[in-house]
Amino acid sequence: MKILGIESSCDETAAAVVEDGRKILSSVVASQIDIHAVYGGVVPEIASRAHTEAIFGVVESALEQAELTIDDIDAIAVTNAPGLIGALLTGLSFAKGLAFSSGKPLVPVHHIRGHVAANYLVHEELKPPFVSLVVSGGHTSLMKVNDYTDYELIGQARDDAAGEAFDKCARVLGLPYPGGAAMDKLASVGDKHKYKFTAGSVDGAEFDFTFSGLKTSVINLVHTETQKGRVIDDEFRADIAASFTETLVKTITTRLELLFKRFGACNVVLAGGVAANSHLRKAVTETAEKYNAKVFLPPLKLCGDNAAMIAAQGYFEFLKGERGGTDLNAFATKSV
């Protein structure tokens, strides 16, 4: 069964064709990063307009690269939540028009479930149940995935998502947006014990995350040091990146360890843009090994937003009977 996936929840316009939820036939991603970089972050209205310009060509390329026409497609899967509302509406409206004009079923997909499904595309043997940690620019969610379409939220970020914290710290260090990948490289050469940062916990919600205090400590330190005349050089950047990453990663592995102790060892699936972080990948793998739990990591090219992950999850949603009608809407927030 061939599913055409469409993704436009943030700053990537993407389309892909996936067979039976597991095999990528094509995957096209048009990134808007260069457009938003000058503003230091995603500007929602500019994102919507850029999606509108790109979506037709991106979908056309995805079909061409798969050497298929719309007639060969069995269903159209589209991200309808969560994300930037104008951006979501662009992809959703396009998908609706295409689905109803071609007579194909339309399948709404939750963006976070899509990130998890990126792993089905590379790990043939991966099947629920497992625990998943989605760490991205907009989300930090710890979930029990009981079945392909049965999700149970265990913990989530109460303020800044992990990727957002990475990007804001990168920005104060003068790194271009989005700074996550640059912070990753710098952290590899910095001293992780140089600065003592802390990330708080949430009273009564031990699996939840809070990264805004950690981000503020980094920003305050950089401001204080620059006021004292310190130049932000590569050594300073690297030590901050390493100390910040160490704290953020520990916050995540502490929750994972607690989960293993509480519920027993289980398979763990990492996903989302920040799943590309080498320090997080290493720490999650080591934590799981300690408890004899198996870890599934997405390849770097499937960590960030793409439509192959939406088509993969769309396949399982389709099998479950999930359909979108002409009244299907987009939602900026929606539980997983």
Ligand code: KG4
């Ligand atoms: O999943 P994604 O493409 O978009 C959302 O759904 O939010 O994630 C983008 C985020 C950005 O914050 C970016 O800085 C971060 O992922 N990121 C990284 C790395 N690569 C991308 N963060 C830390 N280390 C990386 N290597």
Ligand code: ZN
């Ligand atoms: Zn995402």
